[in-house]
Amino acid sequence: MSASDEDMGPNALITYHLHANSQNLLRVDPTTGVITTNTNFDYERIQEFDFFVLAMDQGHPKNSATATVRIYVEDINDEPPKFTQTSYTFGTFENQPKGTVIGPLSATDADSYPYNHFTFSLNSNDTFQINPETGVISTRKILDREQQSGYYLVARVANTMAPYLSSTASVTVYIADRNDNAPRIIFPTEGNDTIEVSARVPTGYILSRVIATDSDLGNNAKLTYSIAKGNEEQIFDIDPNNGAVSVQRDLTGSEIRDNHRILLMVQDMGEPRKSAAAHMLIHVNRTKAFVDWMDKHITLEDDPDSQSGILGYHQKILIILSGVTIVVVVILIMAIIYIKRRQVRGHPEQRDSYKYMSRMAGQQNGTGTEGEKKAVQFDLVQTGYMSTGMSAPLGGTKSKEKQVRHIVGCEAETSSMI
Numbered sequence: 396m397s398a399s400d401e402d403m404g405p406n407a408l409i410t411y412h413l414h415a416n417s418q419n420l421l422r423v424d425p426t427t428g429v430i431t432t433n434t435n436f437d438y439e440r441i442q443e444f445d446f447f448v449l450a451m452d453q454g455h456p457k458n459s460a461t462a463t464v465r466i467y468v469e470d471i472n473d474e475p476p477k478f479t480q481t482s483y484t485f486g487t488f489e490n491q492p493k494g495t496v497i498g499p500l501s502a503t504d505a506d507s508y509p510y511n512h513f514t515f516s517l518n519s520n521d522t523f524q525i526n527p528e529t530g531v532i533s534t535r536k537i538l539d540r541e542q543q544s545g546y547y548l549v550a551r552v553a554n555t556m557a558p559y560l561s562s563t564a565s566v567t568v569y570i571a572d573r574n575d576n577a578p579r580i581i582f583p584t585e586g587n588d589t590i591e592v593s594a595r596v597p598t599g600y601i602l603s604r605v606i607a608t609d610s611d612l613g614n615n616a617k618l619t620y621s622i623a624k625g626n627e628e629q630i631f632d633i634d635p636n637n638g639a640v641s642v643q644r645d646l647t648g649s650e651i652r653d654n655h656r657i658l659l660m661v662q663d664m665g666e667p668r669k670s671a672a673a674h675m676l677i678h679v680n681r682t683k684a685f686v687d688w689m690d691k692h693i694t695l696e697d698d699p700d701s702q703s704g705i706l707g708y709h710q711k712i713l714i715i716l717s718g719v720t721i722v723v724v725v726i727l728i729m730a731i732i733y734i735k736r737r738q739v740r741g742h743p744e745q746r747d748s749y750k751y752m753s754r755m756a757g758q759q760n761g762t763g764t765e766g767e768k769k770a771v772q773f774d775l776v777q778t779g780y781m782s783t784g785m786s787a788p789l790g791g792t793k794s795k796e797k798q799v800r801h802i803v804g805c806e807a808e809t810s811s812m813i
């Protein structure tokens with residue numbers, strides 16, 4: 396700032412001052428009038444502002460003049476472009492042509508033109524592309540949900556001018572299912588399609604199960620089962636939900652053919668419905684007994700010979716088990732009796748100890764002398780020790796001492812003399 400005064404001396408000595416409301420932003424050198432900033436100016440907060448400078452002389456009275464100054468703040472590229480969301484989630488159907496739009500990303504940059512110009516990009520990806528200007532994501536190829544049901548991408552938005560500030564956002568793309576897969580029948584298949592069943596099978600018996608899969612999702616993979624052909628006589632039935640093939644009629648009748656070739660149909664619930672079919676050959680065996688291996692249950696009511704044979708087998712097992720149990724119990728009882736007797740006969744000291752115990756009982760009843768009581772104690776120490784079957788002298792080891800003391804202690808507790 397510069398001001399002039401036509402007076403002379405102090406009357407022309409000019410000092411510069413700022414208005415109080417701008418002093419936190421700026422300062423002015425009182426003598427030179429040079430204005431400097433007190434703070435950083437942010438173009439994104441304030442683009443221009445006015446302030447007043449006072450030029451005052453030192454005369455009497457002091458004369459002054461005021462000038463209005465306007466400051467324009469210039470922008471620089473100090474703001475990065477930012478996505479309006481930190482993450483984006485999109486969904487799209489599989490099997491659509493390449494170039495199908497997934498969705499747009501959006502971003503803002505607080506700078507002014509041209510520092511607010513930015514472009515979009517995706518992390519290296521051969522499945523999706525993004526329009527650098529509009530931020531619209533689209534496919535680069537046909538997607539297959541059965542191959543990959545979701546994609547996780549990183550999108551970047553960057554300024555096109557130095558210092559090329561940028562930011563990122565995560566993008567998730569879910570691939571929705573279309574019913575593009577027919578069910579696949581794993582059983583029966585050509586070469587593995589024959590079931591043999593006894594003619595004596597009860598009605599309702601499940602003789603086989605159709606096994607099928609569908610690699611789609613939800614209703615597109617929900618399967619229903621039916622018999623499409625070869626079951627005009629209603630001999631068989633199939634559970635529409637699980638594919639269990641059951642027998643619905645008595646197969647022993649002469650009107651029932653030996654061989655049946657039924658066409659099984661598996662359909663999904665998709666739109667449009669897709670299906671698969673397979674033949675099952677069922678051979679009715681009239682000589683074979685019915686054995687339900689699944690339940691380990693044998694029903695041979697129609698075959699008395701076999702029935703008696705089976706029952707005889709069960710009875711034999713029962714008899715053998717009972718006999719073995721009785722023999723084991725008898726042996727155990729005899730062994731216990733033998734061991735008890737041998738213990739008493741084989742250890743005269745133990746017999747003696749029983750004798751002393753009887754004498755001790757007499758002492759406790761007050762029938763023995765003082766000397767006898769002491770002798771009893773000693774005897775008990777001896778016999779107590781010896782009854783353990785050890786041959787080491789008294790006090791040989793701690794465990795022996797312990798055992799002896801135990802016997803003495805028992806006596807002491809019951810004898811008022813000790």
Ligand SMILES: [Ca+2]
Nearest residue numbers: 474504506510
């Ligand atoms: Ca910027």
Ligand SMILES: [Ca+2]
Nearest residue numbers: 470471473506
């Ligand atoms: Ca800026």
Ligand SMILES: [Ca+2]
Nearest residue numbers: 576611615663
């Ligand atoms: Ca399907």
Ligand SMILES: [Ca+2]
Nearest residue numbers: 572573575611
């Ligand atoms: Ca599919």
